[in-house]
């Protein structure tokens with residue numbers, strides 16, 4: 541994890557708005573601090589600082605913010621006061637741990653900063669000379685952000701008359717600079733493991749299918765073989781022991797092939813694409829179909845998405861999970877026409893614009909255009 545700090549290019553209107561935000565944050569912080577100190581005088585109240593702060597926040601939300609004299613607070617994002625409470629909570633916990641002194645009131649002259657975050661999780665911060673800050677809007681920058689990255693929390697501060705934004709980047713390595721930001725939509729399927737919106741496909745290793753088939757035949761033939769039964773005092777036969785250890789080795793072998801395939805493909809994808817969109821796996825819908833559910837667990841869709849998700853984070857890129865109710869496979873990627881698409885239908889033949897396209901490719905293209 542590393543952080544990026546950039547100076548904002550702000551006009552007078554923006555300056556006074558940011559000062560207002562910082563004032564709001566300071567007001568909330570000082571309010572919380574006053575209230576928690578007051579609460580200590582009630583000796584009978586036994587609660588941790590964070591519990592107290594939670595109650596204080598509730599009072600603030602329901603009784604203070606709603607007063608007409610505080611209606612000015614409605615001009616500012618609620619993420620500002622949420623973050624002010626979070627930072628107060630952090631200040632108290634650091635003080636309790638003996639890391640800092642007792643939190644002090646913030647003074648206008650010294651503390652001109654505030655924090656906002658995206659309440660919907662991480663956001664993509666695009667490379668270039670502007671930044672879109674959650675809840676605040678887009679600002680121009682003095683110096684460009686060198687690469688696309690993801691972050692969730694942004695602190696805006698004023699130092700010596702200049703305004704800065706800083707945020708930490710959730711990546712373990714500094715990404716290589718890329719000149720073209722590639723993005724892609726991915727559709728996972730039974731026939732083709734994955735179809736990318738650029739037309740590429742990922743196919744499960746060819747050795748996997750026959751090996752699986754052979755294994756299930758062997759398992760069926762040995763379905764009565766038991767590894768002894770302690771309750772009935774039956775010892776396992778030498779043949780059974782041999783069979784089960786061989787079975788374990790076979791399973792491990794297959795699992796290794798699959799894991800290797802999943803690791804390689806997800807690394808390649810994470811390195812190539814800075815923004816990946818993939819459909820949420822419709823678990824309940826798939827479980828209704830037994831054969832399908834088995835195929836999905838065999839293919840390792842969950843593992844694929846899990847690996848992709850952590851690798852994207854490692855490289856500091858963005859993975860968007862497309863809402864499972866988004867009808868990517870039923871919607872024409874060209875004209876947006878929605879039509880019924882039974883699972884066995886492999887070609888999307890649009891009833892409206894006449895586009896004829898592979899079902900999975902259509903879904904991948906639809907995934908990529910999801911926002």
Ligand SMILES: [Zn+2]
Pocket residue numbers: 872873874875876877890891892893894895
């Ligand atoms: Zn169409």
